[in-house]
Amino acid sequence: MSLLKVEDVFKLFPVRPDIFGRAKKFVHAVDGVSFSVEEGEIFGVIGESGCGKTTLARLIVGLIDYDRGSIKIKGEEVSEVKRLDVERFRRTVQMVPQDPVMAFNPRKTIKHFLTRPLLLHGGLGREEAVSRAHQLLEEVSLTPADFFLDRYPHELSVGQRQRVLIARALSLNPDLLVADEPVSYLDVSVRGQIINLLKEVHKKRRITVLLISHDLSVVYHLCSRIAVMYLGKVVEILDARDLFSKSLHPYTQALVSSFSVGFGISRGERIVLKGEVPSPIEPPSGCRFHPRCSFATDVCRKLEPKPLFSDGRLVACHLYDRL
Ligand SMILES: Nc1ncnc2c1ncn2[C@@H]1O[C@H](COP(=O)(O)OP(=O)(O)OP(=O)(O)O)[C@@H](O)[C@H]1O
Ligand SMILES: [Mg+2]
Numbered sequence: 001m002s003l004l005k006v007e008d009v010f011k012l013f014p015v016r017p018d019i020f021g022r023a024k025k026f027v028h029a030v031d032g033v034s035f036s037v038e039e040g041e042i043f044g045v046i047g048e049s050g051c052g053k054t055t056l057a058r059l060i061v062g063l064i065d066y067d068r069g070s071i072k073i074k075g076e077e078v079s080e081v082k083r084l085d086v087e088r089f090r091r092t093v094q095m096v097p098q099d100p101v102m103a104f105n106p107r108k109t110i111k112h113f114l115t116r117p118l119l120l121h122g123g124l125g126r127e128e129a130v131s132r133a134h135q136l137l138e139e140v141s142l143t144p145a146d147f148f149l150d151r152y153p154h155e156l157s158v159g160q161r162q163r164v165l166i167a168r169a170l171s172l173n174p175d176l177l178v179a180d181e182p183v184s185y186l187d188v189s190v191r192g193q194i195i196n197l198l199k200e201v202h203k204k205r206r207i208t209v210l211l212i213s214h215d216l217s218v219v220y221h222l223c224s225r226i227a228v229m230y231l232g233k234v235v236e237i238l239d240a241r242d243l244f245s246k247s248l249h250p251y252t253q254a255l256v257s258s259f260s261v262g263f264g265i266s267r268g269e270r271i272v273l274k275g276e277v278p279s280p281i282e283p284p285s286g287c288r289f290h291p292r293c294s295f296a297t298d299v300c301r302k303l304e305p306k307p308l309f310s311d312g313r314l315v316a317c318h319l320y321d322r323l
Helices: 053-060 078-084 086-092 110-120 126-139 145-149 158-170 188-205 216-222 250-262 298-302
Strands: 002-015 025-038 042-046 068-073 093-096 176-180 208-212 225-230 233-239 308-310 313-315
Touching: 002 053, 002 208, 025 042, 025 053, 025 068, 025 208, 025 233, 042 053, 042 216, 053 068, 053 093, 053 176, 053 208, 068 078, 078 086, 086 093, 093 158, 110 126, 110 145, 110 158, 126 145, 126 158, 158 176, 158 188, 188 208, 188 216, 208 216, 216 250, 225 250, 233 250
Parallel strands: 042 208, 042 225, 093 176, 176 208
Antiparallel strands: 002 025, 002 068, 225 233, 233 313, 308 313
């Protein structure tokens, strides 16, 4: 059964009128996104900066509301559960945020940070909450836990702070963990440790994970399937094993190509992504990728490609008429 089902979800942010008072415009941050994540899976989301990954994550964990569409976790509509029973909702889904510095209150200890959700939504008393925080710190290998409980955020390294964020996200035993770029602020040596920690946590808890990352090697190594986003839309969903060799969408191929070249593992010709990412305020007509695509034809400029599905795979591109 799908643990998470996202169907045709839209989130538009209004842009203020300019100094001439011209009509309001909207940022099309998430623009008709659909996919589902199976129970126990690590599902990846990749795409360039600004394509809507964090907005999608915030919609799923209920930090912001969607304009249209449906997001269901364990068959229940997120907007409804959040409205009717916020405590239960917090126990269903949790997020590891993108920025490990902004996430903390600098004046509060790690103990305060970890016990807060347990006291507010976990139904625990003070003593039980502290003992649970202790166990959580051990789970993320911050030992001796007593030492870390009394520290302030600035006394921890960024990697240690990221571990605390993971511990906090796990504190209410959620069914779904949404990790937004959990390693993007870390240097390479610490990255591997945090990736291994996520792997261990996933294996031990059998928790379902939605993992957002810029780093293709991270999603390749951790995920079973990957969704590729471009300007608010999912353009391809594929098996992680196929990412470097069997992707279909020209955008995925370009991402893979630039990544592989950077790491000196390129085979075949390099595909260069032309130009800048267009603005999500007035996205291009037809296929949004067409101004940067070397295969674009007239139909791509005029008509938005319909997503084709088969066997958990998806591609939205005029180059294909069936999968
Ligand atoms: N609260 C907001 N108000 C207005 N625009 C927003 C808001 N949040 C996000 N956006 C815009 O929506 C688009 C998608 O942003 P989002 O943060 O989801 O991208 P992202 O894929 O997570 O990027 P990055 O990889 O840099 O983290 C961007 O154009 C961004 O400027
Ligand atoms: Mg982001």
